[in-house]
Amino acid sequence: MLAAIMNxxxxxxxxxxxxxxxxxxxxxxxEAWIHEIREAAxxxxxxxxxxxxxxxxxRYTNVNAIATIPFERARYDIEGLAPDxxxxxxxxxxxxxxxxxxxxxYSAELSSLRGVSQDVKVGGLAAALNEGAEWIESHLARYAxxxxxxxxxxxxxxxxxxxxxxxxxxxxxxEPIHLLFISTGGKKAxxxxxxxxxxxxxxxxxxxxxxxxxxxxxxxxxxAITEIVVGxxxxxxxxxxxxxxxxAFHVATLQVCLGRSSNVSSHSISLGGALVRNDVNVVLDGxxxxxxxxxxxxxxxxxxxxxxxxxxxxxxxxxxxxxxxGVLDGKSRGVFNGKIYVHKGAEKTDARQTNNNxxxxxxAVIDTKPxxxxxxxxxxxxxxxxxxxxxxxxxxxxxxxxxxVESARRLLTYAFASDVIGRIRIDSVRAQLxxxxxxxxxxxx
Numbered sequence: 001m002l003a004a005i006m007n008x009x010x011x012x013x014x015x016x017x018x019x020x021x022x023x024x025x026x027x028x029x030x031e032a033w034i035h036e037i038r039e040a041a042x043x044x045x046x047x048x049x050x051x052x053x054x055x056x057x058x059r060y061t062n063v064n065a066i067a068t069i070p071f072e073r074a075r076y077d078i079e080g081l082a083p084d085x086x087x088x089x090x091x092x093x094x095x096x097x098x099x100x101x102x103x104x105x106y107s108a109e110l111s112s113l114r115g116v117s118q119d120v121k122v123g124g125l126a127a128a129l130n131e132g133a134e135w136i137e138s139h140l141a142r143y144a145x146x147x148x149x150x151x152x153x154x155x156x157x158x159x160x161x162x163x164x165x166x167x168x169x170x171x172x173x174x175e176p177i178h179l180l181f182i183s184t185g186g187k188k189a190x191x192x193x194x195x196x197x198x199x200x201x202x203x204x205x206x207x208x209x210x211x212x213x214x215x216x217x218x219x220x221x222x223x224a225i226t227e228i229v230v231g232x233x234x235x236x237x238x239x240x241x242x243x244x245x246x247x248a249f250h251v252a253t254l255q256v257c258l259g260r261s262s263n264v265s266s267h268s269i270s271l272g273g274a275l276v277r278n279d280v281n282v283v284l285d286g287x288x289x290x291x292x293x294x295x296x297x298x299x300x301x302x303x304x305x306x307x308x309x310x311x312x313x314x315x316x317x318x319x320x321x322x323x324x325x326g327v328l329d330g331k332s333r334g335v336f337n338g339k340i341y342v343h344k345g346a347e348k349t350d351a352r353q354t355n356n357n358x359x360x361x362x363x364a365v366i367d368t369k370p371x372x373x374x375x376x377x378x379x380x381x382x383x384x385x386x387x388x389x390x391x392x393x394x395x396x397x398x399x400x401x402x403x404x405v406e407s408a409r410r411l412l413t414y415a416f417a418s419d420v421i422g423r424i425r426i427d428s429v430r431a432q433l434x435x436x437x438x439x440x441x442x443x444x445x
Contacts, residue, residue, distance in 0.1 A: 210239065
C-alpha cells in the first residue's frame, strides 16, 4: 500500500487539475451537451469533496485511503498484458460476444463481437459519442446523479470511454454480451473511470455480463458507473463480477430504470479488492415492473466491502426481490445497507429484502441495515437480516462421516454461498465461479 500523502484539499485540486488537462485533450471532440455535463460534474465534485464518515451513507466506510493517494489517470496499454490474460479473465465466455476494455478504454483488437447482429450496437462509448448517436445524448448521465455522489461526479467529469450497448425494440439476443474490464496496474497508482451505457428497447431480451479483473498484485482504483435503461416489456439478465487485486480499490454505481412490465435481474459477486463499494439503485418507473437483486461477497484478511442498494417503487403493481449473502473471515469488514422506497402512488407493491451473513472469524465485522420507507398503505413489504457462524452440530456431523474439520468448514461455507451462485443462469459463469470460490476457500482455510 502506498503511503498517504495528500489531504482532502490537495486531492480535490489533483482531480480538478486532471480535468483541466482532459478538457484540453478533448477540445474539438464531442458536442456541447457532453462538455456542459462534464463542467457541471467537476464543479459539483469540488463542492462535495470525498465523503467522510460523518456522512450517513458512508459512516461505516472510510475512503481516506482513496482520497489521499495521488492516482494518475490510467492510459490504454496492452503491452503489459500477458498473452493469456483475456482468456483467464473470460469466465468461459470466449465464444460469445465479448467487448474488452483495458484500463477503461475499448480495445477493438482484443474484442470479438461476431455473435452480435448489425442492428445491435456493442462497442466503446467514446466512439458512440464521436458518431453523435442520438440514443447516447438522450440517456448518458441522465440517471446516475452526480449531484449527490462524489464518485459519480468524478466519473462523469473524467469519463472518456467505457461500454455502449444498444438493443433495438423487439430483439432477442441469444448469446450473453460479455463486457470485460481489465486493469493493468503498474508501478504507479492509477485510476480508471469506465462509463457504461446500456439501452434495451421495448420487448427485447438480453443477458449482460459485466466483469472486472486485474493482476493479483497492484495498487489501482476503478471508479465505474453503469446506467441501464429498460424499455416496456423488455427482459434483462445482468451479472457483475468484481475480482480485482486485493490491494486495489473499486467503487461502482449501477443505476437501472425499468419501463412498464419490464423485468430485470442483477447478480453482484464481489471477491477481490482492498476496499470495495457497490451502489445499486433501481427505479421501477413503469407499472408492473419486476426487479431481482442478488449479491454475494466474500472477503478475508483486512478487506472491506460495502453494498448499498436502493429500490424505488414509483408506479403500481411493482415487484422486487433482494437476497444478499456475505462470508467474512480474518479481520475483514462488510457493510450492507439496503433500502426499499415505496412512493405514494405505488399501490400493490410487493417487495422482499434479505441479507444473510456468515462470520468465519471472531475478528470479522458486518454492519447490516435493511430499511423500508413506505408512503402507501396498500403494499406487501418485508425485510430482514441474519448474522451467524458455522453450525457446530453440522461440522460435528460431517466429521463423524470421516470429513476433516477444514473440509467440513469449506463444504458448509460453499453450501451457504451456493444459494446465490446457484441462481446464475449462465452455465460457464457458474462453473467458473465454483472454481474461484473453491480456490478462495482453500486459500483462506
